[in-house]
Amino acid sequence: MTHSAHRLATEEELKKDYVLFVRPAKGFDDTDEATIAKTLKQTRELADIAYKHGPVNIGRTGADCLAQGEDYESIMSKKKLNGFMSVFAEKEKFKAALKEFKEKDAGYSVVASGLTEDIFDACREIGLKPHTVLYSLGVWGKTEILPETDCLKITTLCGHSMVPPKTVRHYAEKIRQGEITIEDAAKKISKPCPCGIFNPARTIDVLRKMTSEQE
């Protein structure tokens, strides 16, 4: 998920996009059966906290996610040692989940992606000290081959690049033709991204802009 640092959007749009994930460490949290059992139990408890605060998506690699219509209990019933991803469309909800993570002090690595200054502000308020940051210096090289910006704002929401620009254009056209609602189109577009990091709420906003501009 290196790419969560490279989600493309304006600062205004990023105010609806806070990614929060918990990541057990290989060689630390999978060393024996008892440790594995503890990791599974505690990451589930942290996921419950995130879920309680109303994320627009939550999921885990190999277990699907809310944005695909999967039920939370079903996602969490699959035993996975890779933690989970969640996405909040409101800073206050993100901050509330983070505050409870701190109170729980489970000892796993917690990573947030989003507006750096907003996350730093939340950390100051809660009493956390960021440890390491991956900064994005943008896209370099033959940038003339890139798709249009509105497409990129949606496709970069998938950490593995599985959402094709052509899919975005396809559903934008269906919206314009009145064949699908914006909300259903956002669900269809999120389908290739199963791990819970995709933000369907921000996708709806971008699709609305894309399709209203053509009218």
Place this chain on the structure above:
Amino acid sequence: MIIDQETCIGCGECVFTCTLDAIVQGDGTADIDREKCVECGNCLRTAECPTGALQQDELAWPRIVRKYFSDNQFKWPEGMRYTTGYGRGTEECKTNDRTGKFKYGQVGVVVELGRPNSGTYLYNAEKIIQTLMQAGAEMGEKSPMTALISDKEKGLLREDIRNERVLSCIVEGMIELADLEKTLNLLKKVSGEIDTVFSLGLVTRMVDGFESPIEPVIHKMGLTVRPNSKINLGMGRPLCED
């Protein structure tokens, strides 16, 4: 991937599901441009092919390398499952509060080729590897890309995979902070010599939580960082203080 020309009815339901526009609608049927296809499997999982014409054919080395890098639901072979076993990179900053991979005074350079939405041949990755080596970088450990280097002195990839195309791949290196300006200048130069794009990330330990030691260098060079980033919040225990 292949489309069985006998059973394809040309409905077009797969064409818009391709991550790199490798599916082409022809007269009466759709077909896959095998050179463009990176074997990500997205079409098979998301297109609603009514006749089952869309199929995953059996892949052998070196073509299967496309799938290892591009299909986030296809595991690397034993011996190359460094993190979850899927994907292209390492845990970079994600678990650094516990592993201590990046220390004060060091900078992680994360070059994600083919992103966004462009794809890349692995020969581009070789150019980036050689560039980072020229800058004095140590290549990232436990990274699939590093594992495919055949000549560690010259930074050459295995000859048989150099012309394989992937959705994206990540070249990771570690430099000293003192070498950041030189490294960025070299990356700027090589960015004009590749036939794709890369998303560039820099990883740094923070000073007292909120001070970035790399920002003065970046600003001095007239470069800017994006307003969003990925932040390890320092909640791991025991906390690595290095």
